[in-house]
Amino acid sequence: MIEDPADLDPASPARIELAPALLDRLAATRTAALRTLASGRPVYGVNTGMGNLSKVRLTEDEQRVHQRNLLLGRAVGGPPWLPPEEARAVLIGRLRTFLTGDAAVSVELVQALVALINSGEVPDIPAEGAGSAGEIIPLAHAFASLDPGPKEGIALLAGIPGATGRAALHAANAHRLVERLSAIAAGAIAVVGANRDPYRPAVGRGDAVLASELARLRELAGPEEEPRSLQAPVSFRVAGHVIAHVRRTVRQLDDAVERAFDGVTDSPAYLDGEFVGTAGFHGIDLAAHCDHLTAALAHAAEVSVARLHRLLDPAVTGLTAQLAREPGPQAGLVAVHKRAVATAHQLRRLTLPTAISTTETSNGQEDVQTFSWEAVGNLGDAIRLTRGTAACELLAVRQAFALSGRPVPPGLQELLRAVDDVVPPIAGDRPFGEDLTRLLADVLRP
Template sequence: MLVSRADELDRAVIEQLARGTCRVELSPALIAELSANRQAVLADLDGDQPVYGVNTGMGAMAGVRLDADAQARHQDTLMAGRAVGSAPWLRRDEARALLAARLRTFLHPAAGVSAELCRSLIDLLDHDVIPAVPARGSGAAGEIIPLAHTGAVLLGTGQVLDAAGHAPDAAPALEAAGLSPRSFGPKEGVAFLEGVPGLTGLAVLHAAAVRTLLTQQIAVAAAAHAVVRASPDPLHPALADSDELGTVLATLLELRGTGPARALQAPVSFRVTAPALAVALRAVAALEAAAERALTAVTDSPAHLDGRFVGTAGFAGTDLAATAGALTTALAHLADLGTARLHRMLDPAVTGLPRQLSDSPGLHAGMAAVHKRAVGVTHRLRRFTLPALGGAMETSLGQEDVQSFGFEAAECLGEAVTGLRDVLACELLGVHQAFLLDAREAPFGEVAAALPPGTGDRPFGRDLDRIIGLLAEGSLTLHVITA
């Protein structure tokens, strides 16, 4: 893909770069713009005015002026003392997302970096030389620690993440790829450490995963409604208070199929499913909007604006951390509901099917232990719903006295995605078992093809692993369930 304008490197392209399904090249015109902007930055640096992180120290050392010799080394040495992280590392696709988001933010004129630095990031992506980026322990007001690890790879002093998850030295990996280490030019080192490209890239990946997961959740919830023959009353279109809820109501009503309700009112977990899904849809849209803002915003500090170097809050991930936290809570609530729906499906008074969805109650446990697994996963998710924004602690001798803890927010969201998928697999297995016991065609052909035949007890954990794999791949076809 030839990128002629910065806005062409949008969320969709960031996701593709993260997954290694596309390559980008900067157009000659865009390279010329970057070069012209870089020359303006260098011209404005040519003087005696203090510029944070360029001819001064950083953080509590901002008052220390650097001589010419120190300035020549400073942009590289910024990486060394800040690369203090270690395993666990971001996954390779997550680290690729960081590189892609960093490239996008460097296309903003305020960053003032060279076209050569942008090309170096593209080279890492093209040759799949992926930095080993610590996933935890980033207690700075921004992402200085993980970004220092990323920048150290360009210098040849960092570590890369291989296919086995090991983190060997970067220099041999660069050499094997035909790449050479490069130094950071004036102000490029401090620019590299600013902003929240890691959290931005993670938000892009998590939002895409959530979109798929919510589509699957709607389909499975509709099938669960069909199992208990829940009244369609709570799905009436007049109850829609938003576009999101209207879409969920219409989809659930269509997919659940026709047929008489078994009871006047279904359990509450069924009746409130649609509003909870609408909340999650609004939350993921808010995270996507925050990611868009982060990709297009001024992330550098100091930023080059109107010929001056201006201190900013571009390093703060407050917007992304807050929206990621809200989405985490919404997903955890969906896990609560899925676990409750599965429990109701074990009750013959609700379904008219054998107790615990067992083909031989008393001899076989049926889905009872599957539900217990869902309970354990759902309980675990509760610890991740505490907002990451809370808990500020002073660092840098008080120069940094607030943090957004963006990587922690992303980690919590990732756990919520994984946990909800696990709970969804449990509910889906329960739905599959219910349809077989009711002598009805299994609602999801991909699941039926992946599982052993029959309804007798077996090591259901293997079934759940297969279903989780299908969900992660996005392999779940939605169709109308016949009565």
């Protein structure tokens, strides 16, 4: 039973039921808002047109169809559509913002939205092409099946609930991914016998996130043995700093998501008994933090790819070239590294900040955008691609342990058992893409 809007989690598949007291508060706000509308004062998008047409006052007959027309005329998107879990996150994001009361929508619309979410059926929502201040195009598709009353069409289109819901989902997936990044990096450190000096507690001074990550790597990698060299390659030595940075940026995105959900993003919003035009739809805070995490993941992926390359080098590992059982007749995992290189290159192209392009729309009424919808889309792709590079390194770590005869440290045994459950021992060349597909589906799934 949801009693507080903050209890709604876009990453949760649970059925939603709203507390009666919460619905009563929304009903009271709706009654007051309708009374305000009855005064006849101009309210943007309700008794006026939208965008550059906001100077046009609507007759009562025009107002009766206007809210539905707002949805119809803005559904200009098309494939590719969002994956079902992201489409659900958009719906939950909209519901959570409605529960603040800012949109002043009816209990009936809220209940219709809850029913849509609980049905398990999700609408087709375009993943691309939201070139406006806010995200009116994807939201028009998301809520095309709903029947809006006074002020409710514009409420369904307002703000950045879709990007916020999707960002919450991606942040939850990123938290799970970063745990795997730590374990895989620790496996690489352990299997090559890397010098543990870079992971000493004193190195984390002044940075609690880094200190915690270094402790995690020490624990997972197990007891230190005589190192193979005075210094391991940089990609091994910086593992703690790189992954700590990812952790920090995920937490910062968590905070940005909460600000977006708790703040005022509707426009017009019903605040202190009147309708107020706002600019919360701009979404720069959310877009910037999505971009930040995308860049952090791109760096983590590149470092992972570099470690993978070193794992194929006998000078670093003391093992056979390219981790082949019989180098020469067998190529080993060299092509796995090539796939990882291509994946990291694709990821790198996502790191251009999204909020650096300003293009006028609506005859100049909307003259800047942050493209937060695109920023969160890039982040979803970055998480998927980072999982791809992680799978490549994980396969190499498992093969390196198999060839070295080193015992798997206790902290890594569960992970490598999971690998063994889906990837048979590597005795020779084979279609390693099939192994990577199984790792992504069963071991590194979101």
